[in-house]
Amino acid sequence: DTGVSQNPRHKITKRGQNVTFRCDPISEHNRLYWYRQTLGQGPEFLTYFQNEAQLEKSRLLSDRFSAERPKGSFSTLEIQRTEQGDSAMYLCASSSSDLANSPLHFGNGTRLTVT
Amino acid sequence: GNSVTQMEGPVTLSEEAFLTINCTYTATGYPSLFWYVQYPGEGLQLLLKATKADDKGSNKGFEATYRKETTSFHLEKGSVQVSDSAVYFCALPGGGNKLTFGTGTQLKVEL
Numbered sequence: 001d002t003g004v005s006q007n008p009r010h011k012i013t014k015r016g017q018n019v020t021f022r023c024d025p026i027s028e029h030n031r032l033y034w035y036r037q038t039l040g041q042g043p044e045f046l047t048y049f050q051n052e053a054q055l056e057k058s059r060l061l062s063d064r065f066s067a068e069r070p071k072g073s074f075s076t077l078e079i080q081r082t083e084q085g086d087s088a089m090y091l092c093a094s095s096s097s098d099l100a101n102s103p104l105h106f107g108n109g110t111r112l113t114v115t
Numbered sequence: 116g117n118s119v120t121q122m123e124g125p126v127t128l129s130e131e132a133f134l135t136i137n138c139t140y141t142a143t144g145y146p147s148l149f150w151y152v153q154y155p156g157e158g159l160q161l162l163l164k165a166t167k168a169d170d171k172g173s174n175k176g177f178e179a180t181y182r183k184e185t186t187s188f189h190l191e192k193g194s195v196q197v198s199d200s201a202v203y204f205c206a207l208p209g210g211g212n213k214l215t216f217g218t219g220t221q222l223k224v225e226l
Contacts, residue, residue: 045214050212099214100146100166106158
């Protein structure tokens with residue numbers, strides 16, 4: 001169990017640029033989640049994959065955000081035309097079963113700063 | 116939808132003090148309840164859970180009892196250590212396949 005890996009750890013970008021983050025879940029986990037966390041707040045749900053299918057998206061996920069999990073393994077989260085309000089920690093988590101029976105395993109996150 | 120409210124921090128305690136972090140929930144039915152912890156520089160990890168009313172979750176000396184009468188899931192530890200310094204999040208299923216988290220309570224334990 002090598003844990004959930006997220007890259008990069010930090011990203012600084014200028015407003016209007018596009019950014020892409022990567023998440024490598026625990027290998028046997030078929031469920032993958034993206035969350036966003038701002039200072040002093042708890043993680044906010046963005047989207048959920050089961051294998052390669054994106055089954056749920058939050059209303060927080062505007063049309064500038066897109067997530068993929070093409071082969072049911074790693075996932076990418078892209079933000080287009082970044083805004084300063086996108087500055088946050090982006091967290092990825094994975095699990096092997098439903099919420100009641102399997103905990104979420106979180107990565108250390110990617111911290112995005114939009115200048 | 117389902118939600119949790121937890122006490123604001125930071126909470127500062129001396130080592131060996133008793134800890135309580137309050138969490139109340141609003142939910143349809145009786146969902147599982149969770150406490151997650153985030154140590155400095157690390158990702159969130161599950162601390163404990165309770166899957167039904169009156170259950171007690173426990174781990175690493177921490178306990179929380181699922182009380183449906185008061186819709187609460189308070190986190191307690193009898194004697195905290197410096198190594199318990201972290202941010203603690205109460206959580207529950209928010210509908211669908213997601214967990215909904217509280218705002219987090221930072222705990223600082225001093226010698």
